[in-house]
Amino acid sequence: MYFPIAGEHYFRMDIEKYIASGILELYVAGELSEEENMEVFRNAQLYPKIKEEIQAIEASVLALSKTVTPNIARKKGFDDLKVRIGQRRDTTVVQLPRPKRNWSARIGWAAAVLLGAGLSWFFYENSRLQSEFDVIYKENTVLRQEIFEARSSLNSTEEIMNAFRDKDVIFTPLEGQEVAPSSYARVYWSKNEQKVYIDALGLPEPPEGKVYQVWSLTLNPLSPTSIGILDSFASDGDKIFELSNPNESQAFGITLEPEGGSDTPTMEQLYTLGQLEAS
Amino acid sequence: MELDGLVRRFQKKDIIAFEKLYGMYWDNICGVVYTIVKDRERAEEISQDVFAKAWNNSESYNPGKGRFFTWVLNIARNAAIDELRSKSYKNQKKNLSLNYFVDIADKQDISRISDHIGLKKLVKNLSRKCIELIELLYFKGYTQKEASEQLDIPLGTVKTRNRSCISQLRENITLEWT
Incomplete structure (x- = not known):
């Protein structure tokens, strides 16, 4: 789903809808692309309500993850961590009795200090390279995932394009009916594959608790068969839905039904209807 | 802030x-x-x-x-x-x-986590699919696609489903704290 960057071309965005889409939950999970992350961040700065929602989502994940922390006496703690990151200051200095001058021992100590310095430089360098490597590895994983996602979205677009262009595909426009005269939809029916693609861009968003249901109709006698529901209509970006249709359809209709769909169409809520061209 | x-x-x-x-x-x-x-x-x-x-x-x-x-x-x-x-x-x-960690709560492992009672309260009325989805997305870093395959739910519904699962979790937390 695409949301415009707030403030650029749109004066207002539908905050409730944005929140309901579930994008913020994925933001907290770290499952969004870099661009989407930036966009959520900007929106959170513009709209306090979005920021609060993000904080509440995060709080719930924090509460849950806290309960599964292992039951151990915390042996290590922050002091151990400070040692690991080289930040521990020695607070106690043990005073040793002054040794007699012993040159061989001094040279020994000097060598040890040099060796120690060399080693710590080596470890520092090693851990620096390791963390650099980790960052690059992570970036690489993110990129791979982005490519993968772009590719799968491209594949499905191609699939739809092919379906639309196929000469065996029957195209039927559905016209707006009494309850919604200005609405429309298009049906592309591939009889061989027993599939229909519904282009539902011309339908308004269904009210809360309602869904669109698609019907295959035979005329004389008029009998409707449900083909399916336009699932997650609001969050679907291109509003193209794929349903299977093994029926010998003569017409298609779309009605508004309570969530979950109905057994028979509610004719008072018939949004669009279209008959196949007689062949 | x-x-x-x-x-x-x-x-x-x-x-x-x-x-x-x-x-x-x-x-x-x-x-x-x-x-x-x-x-x-x-x-x-x-x-x-x-x-x-x-x-x-x-x-x-x-x-x-x-x-x-x-x-x-x-x-x-x-x-x-x-x-x-x-x-x-x-x-x-x-x-x-x-x-899944949800199973931790049912096994002898229970004494190994510090707040198993808390865990049970937080997930009490969540469906198994919900808990698994939350675990995959938040705890195991699965992508939406991987989670949809693992749990056998349509990719397009992962986002909204996760929202409703998290909402239930939030409700439980609110109950817990009030």
Whole structure:
């Protein structure tokens, strides 16, 4: 789903809808692309309500993850961590009795200090390279995932394009009916594959608790068969839905039904209807 | 606001700020790591490494690209999964996706986590699919696509479904706290 960057071309965005889409939950999970992350961040700065929602989502994940922390006496703690990151200051200095001058021992100590310095430089360098490597590895994983996602979205677009262009595909426009005269939809029916693609861009968003249901109709006698529901209509970006249709359809209709769909169409809520061209 | 300030100070290598952040998130990070590696000592060890890594790479955190917790969470998931992939676990790699923490609550493992009663209360009326989805997306770093395949639910419904699962979790938390 695409949301415009707030403030650029749109004066207002539908905050409730944005929140309901579930994008913020994925933001907290770290499952969004870099661009989407930036966009959520900007929106959170513009709209306090979005920021609060993000904080509440995060709080719930924090509460849950806290309960599964292992039951151990915390042996290590922050002091151990400070040692690991080289930040521990020695607070106690043990005073040793002054040794007699012993040159061989001094040279020994000097060598040890040099060796120690060399080693710590080596470890520092090693851990620096390791963390650099980790960052690059992570970036690489993110990129791979982005490519993968772009590719799968491209594949499905191609699939739809092919379906639309196929000469065996029957195209039927559905016209707006009494309850919604200005609405429309298009049906592309591939009889061989027993599939229909519904282009539902011309339908308004269904009210809360309602869904669109698609019907295959035979005329004389008029009998409707449900083909399916336009699932997650609001969050679907291109509003193209794929349903299977093994029926010998003569017409298609779309009605508004309570969530979950109905057994028979509610004719008072018939949004669009279209008959196949007689062949 | 306070969090933003702490994170900014942390990025400037302020050890006091870092200690606060460590205190705020240690249990969470260790919990996430534990659900993946399922070994208490290793979980603690890895969590320490995670925070060390966060400190050493503090400048690479960009608030515009996600929450601070999400950033640390990501480091933790990667570290825990790397651990599983290391030689000692190679043969059990498959187990990664099959053990859900929700099962912890039903097994003798129960005494190994610090707040099993809390866990049960938080997930009490969530469906199994919900708990698994939350675990995959938040604790195991699955992508939407991977989670949809693993749980056999349509990709297009992962986002809204996850929202409703998290909403239920939030309701339980509100009940718990009031």
